[in-house]
Structures are given as C-alpha cells and as structure tokens.
Amino acid sequence: MQTLAELIQRHPDTAKAIGAPGRDWMTYGQLGTLTQSVRRSLRNAGVGAQDRVAIVLPNGPEMAAAFVTVAQSATTAPLNPAYKEDEFAFYLDDLKARAIIVEAGYDGPARAAAKRFGLRVIELTATDPAGAFTLSTDATGTAEDSSPTADDVALILHTSGTTSRPKIVPLLQANIAASAVHIGASLALTPADRCMNVMPLFHIHGLIAAVSASLAAGGSVWCAPGFDALKFFGWMEEARPTWYTAVPTMHQAILARAGRNAATIANVPLRFLRSSSASLPGPVMEALAETFKAPVIEGYGMTEAAHQMASNPLGAGKQKPGSVGVEAGPLVRVAHEIENRLVDGVGEIVISGPNVTPGYEGNPEANEKNFFETDGRRWFRTGDQGAFDAEGYLTLTGRLKEIINRGGEKVSPLEVDGVLSAHPAVAQVVTFAIPHDKLGEDIGAAIVLKEGQDATEREIRDFASTRLVAFKVPRKILILNDIPKGATGKLQRIGLAEKLGLV
Structure with missing residues (x-):
C-alpha cells in the first residue's frame, strides 16, 4: 500500500471508523463519502493535489477526519491551535500554505495570520455523526482533480532543532502508509481493535499511531477532546477501547487515579497500552502492566520517521523496562557520531526505511549533516545516542542535541x-x-x-x-x-x- 487512500478505502462500508464522547459512530462508508465531499470543496477553492492546507482545529473527531480526508486530496499541515499570531504567521509562511481550515465562526490568531498572506480561509462546521463536517469558503478557483501519488507529500510538520529556525519535515504518502503498516504489524492490530486517542492531533504520535494505524488496520479510533485524567476512566467506559497510546506524563497521571477506578479497569480490559514520544521510566512501565494486567508497549519514534522506529514486542514478559524495544519498521543501527559509518556498541542511532522522510525542505545544510549513505543505503541520524543488547533491544543513553x-x-x-x-x-x-x-x-x-x-x-x-x-x-x-x-x-x-x- 503506497498511499493513505489505498489503506483506508479497502474496509467494509458498515464498519465503525471514528467515534467521540456522546456521538454516533462514523462508518468507513461515511468516511469515504466525506472524503469525496472534501475533495470537491478543496478543488472548488482552487486547492490541488500538491497544494498545502494548514489545519487549525481543536482535538477531537473532526480534527482526525479532517487530517484523513484532506490528506487524500492535498498536503496537510496541522498546527497547534494554541499558537500566538506571530507563531502562526511564521509557520504559514514557512510551509507555503495555500489554504487554512478553521472552525466556523473562529476569529482568532490563526485567521489573523492567514490574512497577512491572503490565504484561502475554509470554515469547517461539524455535523453528525462523530467526525462529520461540511466545508465552506468565499474563495473560488479551479484545480485539476487528480489524486496524490505515493511520491506526493501527505503531511508537513516542523521540528525544532539546535538551530534557531525550525526545520520543515515533508512526509510522503508512501512514508505515512509505510509507518501506519509498521505500527499495525508491531501491535498486531485487527478490525476488532479500538484505540482511545488522547494525544494531540497536531503531533506525529496521535496522527500516525492512533489515527492512521487504526484506520489502516480496519479498526476504529475514539477521539477524546484532549487528555483529561479526571475524565479518562469515564471515557474508557463509553469508548470500550482495546488500547490507548500516550506520553509518559499522561500514563503517570492515569496511574495516580487508577486505584479508585479498579472496576472500570476490570470491566474494560485492554489488550495492551502504548507509550511513546519520551522515555518511559521502568518503574512506570511495571506499574502500568500490573495495574491494567496488560503489556505496556514502549515505542521509539520521531517526526522524520513518520513516527515509529522501534517498539517493545507484544506478549507477556517480552517488554524490557528502560528499553525502547527492537527495530519495528525501518532498519535501526548504530553509527559513529562523527564519521559516516556504522559501528558496534554505543553511538548515534540511525535509521533507513520506507517511512523515513526524503529530507528536510529547503535546508541543504541540515540534510548534509543528518543524512549519509553507506553500504548502498541512505541513513538518517536521529541525534540520539544508544546501543543494542545481545537480544536486539535498543536502549537510549542520551541525546546528542540540545533540544x-x-x-x-x-x-x-x-x-x-x-x-x-x-x-x-x-x-x-x-x-x-x-x-x-x-x-x-x-x-x-x-x-x-x-x-x-x-x-x-x-x-x-x-x-x-x-x-x-x-x-x-x-x-x-x-x-x-x-x-x-x-x-x-x-x-x-x-x-x-x-x-x-x-x-
């Protein structure tokens, strides 16, 4: 599968796809209908398959559906809705957005920034079921009604680095598709699985691990409006997920309230829990596994890899606290921290595979520094230091960058x-x-x-x-x-x- 559309459009129309608190489920058939409606709206606004669409929406089912549908017709660029006007202006200008999607009636800093550049402003009005919406705009135009190919950019995110200017990371349709399949394989996702998403959907973690991997597998994703430890277990009762993915600080907050919610934990058994985006302390992994009576799968990911690079394996006793697991998609190796060669022992973690970005946009200096070729492969330097043990489990020992x-x-x-x-x-x-x-x-x-x-x-x-x-x-x-x-x-x-x- 080379594009997001190829992954999602192969599932039964009646299967559940996207849910949310107090809302009816959107089916795959309804998601397909919405995708066609979004394409018509974008083309009528003069947005083509290679044009870039910034998306500034609150967390929830509409944000998930907007990402999935827009990515099948154009390039998506989700932005943190909490940014200030100058931050929006920087990112909109830097990514060369053609249009921006905001909630109907929104008149905040993202709209003000969009006006500076004369962007097409497209308003989203939520409807029923969960994730459904209509788009409207005063902008008019015509664009060729072509579909993005595997080599077209599906998603653009910025990543902060040790230079003052954030780097642009373009992720191709093929990168997104490969990563979604990698995650699904490492988690053995099936149509019976349901992810409860509490991650922000302007980050690679939530967009790919929770939403894209779930829909690629034919499963469902239930979208909370954000993370709230006080509401988490009530959401579990309603959503009845088989798994959730979060960052360590969220897991720690969940653990703090787990004792008084033992009935929910017993009533809604999870097949596994997943942690990523920062190192999960070993004691926290062990406490989560004991509390939920389920494996805790720590993953290692980053934007340039369309998220996942390594993952602790499924199965009782196969997870190593303090380790980010085994390679899970791309090839993961250790390189000399200065010289462009692979080494044994401790060094800089490097990756090579179909999920890896082709390179930073408009930044030849960063590409020269972070990519190299050896043994017939192109490798990306992660900036992380680590080593593999005898069983192939990777442990990170520090970061080389100042981020x-x-x-x-x-x-x-x-x-x-x-x-x-x-x-x-x-x-x-x-x-x-x-x-x-x-x-x-x-x-x-x-x-x-x-x-x-x-x-x-x-x-x-x-x-x-x-x-x-x-x-x-x-x-x-x-x-x-x-x-x-x-x-x-x-x-x-x-x-x-x-x-x-x-x-």
Whole structure:
C-alpha cells in the first residue's frame, strides 16, 4: 500500500471508523463519502493535489477526519491551535500554505495570520455523526482533480532543532502508509481493535499511531477532546477501547487515579497500552502492566520517521523496562557520531526505511549533516545516542542535541532565547533543560539584565507567554550577574542546570 487512500478505502462500508464522547459512530462508508465531499470543496477553492492546507482545529473527531480526508486530496499541515499570531504567521509562511481550515465562526490568531498572506480561509462546521463536517469558503478557483501519488507529500510538520529556525519535515504518502503498516504489524492490530486517542492531533504520535494505524488496520479510533485524567476512566467506559497510546506524563497521571477506578479497569480490559514520544521510566512501565494486567508497549519514534522506529514486542514478559524495544519498521543501527559509518556498541542511532522522510525542505545544510549513505543505503541520524543488547533491544543513553524534551513536547532553546532577548531589560540569555521528575525535562533560562534595568522573573515569564505557546515558556528563570561560560567564552547549554545548582 503506497498511499493513505489505498489503506483506508479497502474496509467494509458498515464498519465503525471514528467515534467521540456522546456521538454516533462514523462508518468507513461515511468516511469515504466525506472524503469525496472534501475533495470537491478543496478543488472548488482552487486547492490541488500538491497544494498545502494548514489545519487549525481543536482535538477531537473532526480534527482526525479532517487530517484523513484532506490528506487524500492535498498536503496537510496541522498546527497547534494554541499558537500566538506571530507563531502562526511564521509557520504559514514557512510551509507555503495555500489554504487554512478553521472552525466556523473562529476569529482568532490563526485567521489573523492567514490574512497577512491572503490565504484561502475554509470554515469547517461539524455535523453528525462523530467526525462529520461540511466545508465552506468565499474563495473560488479551479484545480485539476487528480489524486496524490505515493511520491506526493501527505503531511508537513516542523521540528525544532539546535538551530534557531525550525526545520520543515515533508512526509510522503508512501512514508505515512509505510509507518501506519509498521505500527499495525508491531501491535498486531485487527478490525476488532479500538484505540482511545488522547494525544494531540497536531503531533506525529496521535496522527500516525492512533489515527492512521487504526484506520489502516480496519479498526476504529475514539477521539477524546484532549487528555483529561479526571475524565479518562469515564471515557474508557463509553469508548470500550482495546488500547490507548500516550506520553509518559499522561500514563503517570492515569496511574495516580487508577486505584479508585479498579472496576472500570476490570470491566474494560485492554489488550495492551502504548507509550511513546519520551522515555518511559521502568518503574512506570511495571506499574502500568500490573495495574491494567496488560503489556505496556514502549515505542521509539520521531517526526522524520513518520513516527515509529522501534517498539517493545507484544506478549507477556517480552517488554524490557528502560528499553525502547527492537527495530519495528525501518532498519535501526548504530553509527559513529562523527564519521559516516556504522559501528558496534554505543553511538548515534540511525535509521533507513520506507517511512523515513526524503529530507528536510529547503535546508541543504541540515540534510548534509543528518543524512549519509553507506553500504548502498541512505541513513538518517536521529541525534540520539544508544546501543543494542545481545537480544536486539535498543536502549537510549542520551541525546546528542540540545533540544529540550518537555514531556514529549520538543522545544528549541534558541527559539526561546530569541523571544526572551526581545525583552527591553534583557542583555543576555541562554535557555537550557532542567530535570523534572514527571516531564523528564522542563525549560530553564539564565538571564543577565542590562545595566540600570530591572525586571522580575514573573515579568519576564509574562512577556514570554504573550509570544510563545504555553509549553515553551520557561518554568524557571534565573536572573544572574554573569552566566557560566566554556573555555572559549561561549555560552553552553549542556550541563548548565548542574553548574547553576538546579540538579
């Protein structure tokens, strides 16, 4: 299967596809009808198969259905609805969007940003059943009614890196299809399976592991409006899933309420639980398995791989706490951290396979740095350090890059530097990772004020919160007379938390 359409359109029309709290189920037949309606709306708005459509919608069944249907007619670019106007403007301009889909009546920062570039604004009105909607727009035009091919881009996401400018990751139809099949195979998904999705649907994790893999297997996906630990077990009773996938912080919140919801856990037995997007502490994996009496499958994924690269195997006793499992789709190897060759032992994790992006868009320097060829294959450097044990299980030992992983949310420290540096009282700033017992890492910033200027930690955080989405705002700000520097006089992020006594 080479395209998302080929994966989804092969299932019985009467089978359930998309559900949501208090809503009737959308069937595969209804999803197919919606797909054709979306295509007509896009073509009549002048959006063709290679055009890019930003999608800014709340989490839920309409977001899932919008991604799946638009991706069968054009290129999707889901964006975090919590972004500020300037953030939307950056991403819309960078990805060269032709149109944007928002909720009917929405007049927030995404629409304001879209106006800057004269984008076609397409409004979505939810109908019944779950996931159903209509599209309307004042924009008119004509576009050739062709279908995306395996080599067309299905999904564009930005990934933060160690440079100040986020990198554009184009994922082809073939990449998405391959990853959905890989995940389905590693989880042995069948039409009898139902995923309860609590992941945000502007991230690769929810889009591919929860939605695409479920629909590729002919199963169903029940879409919550987001994660809420207080509502999780009530949703389980209604959705009756066979599995769910989440990040470690969500699993920890679920565990904290599991004791008082033992009846639900017994009444809605899960076939397995899945964790990805950040390292799952071994004790948490063991506690989840004991609580739910089901295997906990930790996966290792990233945007450039259309999500999954490795996964703990299914089956009692086959999961290794602290390990991200065995290769699960692409080839996974260890490379020398500087030289372009594969090695044994500890090194940089590299991957090669049909799910891997062809390369960053418009960024030859990043492609030169992150891709190399050897032994007749093209390999992608993940930036993670690790090693395999004798049984082929991969353990990550650290990250080579300075990216901050806040509970699965990846934050570029240079992006935060840029915002904080714009404060009129700030002379010098360096953003860095600080340890956090639940999130793994949180965001810290060391600041030197301009001579004669005053500013409090609260004032600087308030300044940042008007310019950054909430998860990027530093939780710890230190106002110092001087920031520790390396031997060459450069500001160093790595190890800064320890130098400042925050470890």
